[in-house]
Amino acid sequence: MAERTFKPAKNSETVITELMIPSYTNFGGKIHGGVLLSMMDKVAYACAMKHTGYYCVTASIDEVNFIAPVEIGQLVSMLASVNYTGNTSVVVGIRVQSEDVRTNIITHTNTSYFTMVAMDNNKTVPVPGLILETQTELRRYFEAMQRKVLKKYYRDEFARIKTPDDIAEYKNLMESENCRIKF
Numbered sequence: 001m002a003e004r005t006f007k008p009a010k011n012s013e014t015v016i017t018e019l020m021i022p023s024y025t026n027f028g029g030k031i032h033g034g035v036l037l038s039m040m041d042k043v044a045y046a047c048a049m050k051h052t053g054y055y056c057v058t059a060s061i062d063e064v065n066f067i068a069p070v071e072i073g074q075l076v077s078m079l080a081s082v083n084y085t086g087n088t089s090v091v092v093g094i095r096v097q098s099e100d101v102r103t104n105i106i107t108h109t110n111t112s113y114f115t116m117v118a119m120d121n122n123k124t125v126p127v128p129g130l131i132l133e134t135q136t137e138l139r140r141y142f143e144a145m146q147r148k149v150l151k152k153y154y155r156d157e158f159a160r161i162k163t164p165d166d167i168a169e170y171k172n173l174m175e176s177e178n179c180r181i182k183f
């Protein structure tokens with residue numbers, strides 16, 4: 001078996017910056033979430049490629065929360081770094097921020113985590129591990145490990161509660177919800 005290699009996160013840190021133009025807006029005049037997601041996918045891809053040296057596909061995206069709207073004319077930057085390395089996948093953390101070019105005020109608009117899987121000839125391939133060089137990198141790696149555990153719990157719970165009979169057990173939880181059960 002080939003010996004594992006390890007690389008520091010700083011080697012694959014990637015930033016994409018783009019000016020927000022009118023064609024990117026939604027009906028409310030703000031920048032479409034889809035435009036931002038597309039930029040995030042690009043930076044995740046570039047960052048994952050830099051770390052792994054392979055073509056990478058997006059397997060999943062965690063935590064897409066749009067905290068603040070982005071306006072036309074702002075500069076949007078996507079700051080990406082590899083936070084976690086599995087066997088064939090890496091988690092790329094992306095901080096999105098907008099800059100008002102007149103005032104230079106920077107606003108954090110969201111943070112998301114993209115799981116990217118390295119591929120070679122349509123097969124998944126092992127990725128280099130990560131050398132953790134700072135407290136921040138250690139924290140990010142640990143948080144990614146925790147997210148993995150919580151995602152498994154979430155998946156298992158969904159697999160467990162499937163049939164109407166399973167749900168009936170939890171109907172009392174729905175009493176305080178904004179719905180009425182009429183059967």
Ligand SMILES: CC(=O)SCCNC(=O)CCNC(=O)[C@H](O)C(C)(C)COP(=O)(O)OP(=O)(O)OC[C@H]1O[C@@H](n2cnc3c(N)ncnc32)[C@H](O)[C@@H]1OP(=O)(O)O
Nearest residue numbers: 041045056057058059060085086087088089090115117124
């Ligand atoms: C760049 C782009 O945007 S590509 C376009 C969008 N993306 C795609 O089209 C990808 C479509 N999906 C696929 O091709 C497949 O589901 C793959 C390649 C992502 C995974 O294939 P699988 O057969 O599930 O592979 P396998 O079970 O070996 O898992 C490979 C790795 O992916 C991880 N993985 C697979 N699915 C998920 C998921 N939903 N969430 C998080 N990680 C996942 C696994 O945990 C594993 O990681 P590890 O090796 O580090 O432990």
